[in-house]
Every structure is written in C-alpha cells, then in structure tokens.
Amino acid sequence: MQKNTLLLALGLLSLTATTHLRAQTAPGATTAAGTAAPVLPLYTGSIPDSKPSQVRETSEASNGHPSIANVVQPTLTVFVPDRAKANGTSVVICPGGGYSRLAIGHEGYDVAKRLNELGVTAFVLKYRLPNGQSQPDKTIAPLLDAQQALRMVRQLAPKYNLNPERIGMMGFSAGGHLAATAGTHFAQPVGDNPGPASVRPAFLVLLYPVISFSDSLMHKGSRDNLLSATPTPDQVRQYSAEMQVTAQTPPTFLVHAEDDPAVPVQNSLVFYQALSHHKVPAEMHLYPKGGHGFGLNNTTTKDQWIDRLQNWLDANGWLTK
DSSP states (O other): OOOHHHHHHHHHHHHHHHHHHHEEEEEEEEOOOOOOEEEEEESSSSSSSOOOOSOOEEEEEETTTEESSSOOOOOEEEOOTTTTOOOOOOEEEEOOOOTTTTIIIIIIIIIHHHHHTTTOOEEEOOOOOOTTTTTTTTHHHHHHHHHHHHHHHHHHHHHHHHOOOOOEEEETTTHHHHHHHHTTTTTTTTTOOOOOOOOOOOOOEEEEEOOOTTTTTOOHHHHHHHHSSOHHHHHHHHTOGGGOOTTOOHHHHHHHEEESSSSTTTTHHHHHHHHHTTOOOOOEEEESOOSSSOOOOOOOOOOOOOHHHHHHHHTTTTTTT
C-alpha cells in the first residue's frame, strides 16, 4: 500500500512538472490580444551538445527592450494569428545580439506580433549562445537549436494548421547569421543523430545580417563569440554564408542600412551577389540611414520594411490561404 501511494505521488508530481513545462510563459511575451504567448521547450529529454555547468540564464532591459543572455534551456515562443487571417505560413525568428545575448523583445516578440497581422504564425527562438562552459562544442550549439526549431515547427504543423512546406526563417544581426547558416547548411545537419526530417527553410528574411566572417567584413564580436579570436581558415569559410550558397539556398529577402556602423552593409551585398550568381530569387532593400539594430522601425524613413516584406511574401504565394 505504501509502495502504491508512493508511485501515485510520484506520478502526480511528474504530471504536474510536465504540465508546468508545457504551460511556460516568457516575461514580456504577450500576444496582440494581451494574452501570454505559450513557450515550448525545444527538446524533450537531454539537450544535445550540452554539459553540466554553473551557467545560468540572465535577463535585462536594454533601451527599454528585454534581452536574454546565458541561455541553457532553448525554447520556442508561439504567436498565433487570428484564425480568420491565418494562411498556414510560419516563420522561426532568430533575434540578434552578437552571439552574446538575444534582443528578444524588439527583434523577437514585437516582430512576431506584426507577422501575425499578415496571417503568419511566428515562433521566436530562444537559442543557446556559444559558451564553452556549458557546451562541448560551442560552434554548433546555435545551429543545432535553429535546425531543431525547424524540425519542431514541422512536427507542430497539424496542431497549428501550418503548411510544412511554408516554414521560413528570419534573423536579425547575429541572428541573421544563424538564419543564413541554417539556409546554407541544411544538406548536412549538425549533431550526432539528426534524423530524416528536413531542416531546409522555405525562405529566409535577413535584417542587417552578419553574413561573412572574413577579416574585411566580419562583425568581430560575433565571430569571436562563435569561433574564438583565432578561428581556422576552414572555420571562417564554413561560417561565411556567402561562400556556402548553392542553387538550393532558399529565396531570400534582405534589409540593411548603408550607414550601419556595426555590421557593414557589404555583408548583405555579398550574400545577394552569391544568390544572384546561383540564380536564387532574392530581393534586397537598402536604406541610406538607419544604423544598426532598428528592429521593425527605421526612424530615418517613413518607409516600413515590413510592408515591403508583405509584398514579397504575397508575390511568392506565401500569404495565400
């Protein structure tokens, strides 16, 4: 009897823990309707390329926007559009932050809500940042999470009424580097047992992205954080997205400001040129001013890049119900 009581108690405890896990919410992650956006763990069971450490996630506000560092438990925060608007297209959003933090507010949650207005379901990815203390190989941890996010959204497609062939990936700054890497490394997924599910995004949306790790174009902080201060020539080539473009690279939409002081606009230019060389459809919008990290709103212009994106998505059939 005591044994059965103990088993019942353990079972209830497990059920409570599982329910709590599924019902997570993220501070500041509210939908347009004002309700908390659900947060889903990216992995069930053990997290690949991880090891025990004293690393603990931290959060702070930067210029009024929430940001996160030291991610140990990667997640997807789900933003679902109104049923009347929903068109079956979805986007995984990778916030930027130089691979040292995630600007998850204005380059994540805010953008997700705007995409909902277009009928697009958005998944904000809280990916692991490179950290040798908590990861055996810090160079692959972010990409592992990005590829797992694409698998997971594909698996969730029936639940959210999504078209599994219309899952795109969007990235800002270093998150743009991660998205571009996902869009050029899908043929050989990272990890020990990647499985058969496709990790190719249907399209890419890159905002002021870090593209190249070459000495002349790199964002030094992003390169140092991901690869170390002394990367090998092979690492530089592997993680310079413009050198990895093929004819199978997804169609791409690019936005950059020419006066970007952090990530030179040439990053977007060389990626566009590589796409053009391989005859991959691409559209690029360059603003004379705007600097870096403007998120949804480049205050130097009345033009809204999200409107240009809407036109591009519509022209390619991704907003069709």
